[in-house]
Amino acid sequence: MSNTGKSLSDQAVQELVAKLKQAIATGTYQPGEWLKQIDVERSYNVNRFTVRSALSELHSNGFLQHVPYKGYRVTEHSLQERIAITEARELIECAAAARVIANMDSPGLQRLESLALEFRDALNAEDRPRMMKVNFAFHRCFNDYCRNPHLSRMVDELRERGVGNANRGWTKRSTQEASAQDHLDMVEALRDKNLVRLQALIHIHLNRWRQGYDSLSS
The missing domain is CATH 1.10.10.10 (Winged helix-like DNA-binding domain superfamily/Winged helix DNA-binding domain)
Structure with a gap:
């Protein structure tokens, strides 16, 4: 060849x-x-x-x-592996949040807000495949603003590895609605340049999947 x-x-x-x-x-x-x-x-x-x-x-x-x-x-990850993946994502994304705030611009805020609203629309339409795709796009856009392609790829890979086993938590309507609000709240925290609030929201959002497990949601 x-x-x-x-x-x-x-x-x-x-x-x-x-x-x-x-x-x-x-x-x-x-x-x-x-x-x-x-x-x-x-x-x-x-x-x-x-x-x-x-x-x-x-x-x-x-x-x-x-x-x-x-x-x-x-691959079907064990619960322990899913927890480890979430912890790794949280450490990386919370650390990157300051860079995301520093690099965020008006087009980025508009794009994230548009995706957050589209996610909510998909939720109301009970269009699960669209919800998953829009959620993926929201987080990719968010992490792209750390302006570090290596970090963005690392987060993408962790999300790709772990998202399948998060589906169990996502089956609850209350969890889906809370996730939709998380997206909008994250946009507001970015607009206000409120790092502490943004990091708290990242922690809450990444751990929503635990609500599908009684042993983890108590």
């Missing part, structure tokens, strides 16, 4: 990896769900080599589990 051909092949693999990560993060593929190679080929219009390479990379990075003679399925 020529260097050009190899480059295009590698690009196709990375594009599929990114799409599958987003599908996992937004709940299209649920924890424990099997990813059949033929289904991925058809859904994303890619060849077998690209699918195999992408699934292998996602397995190496911990997003998928490989079961010999059966295939790949979405």
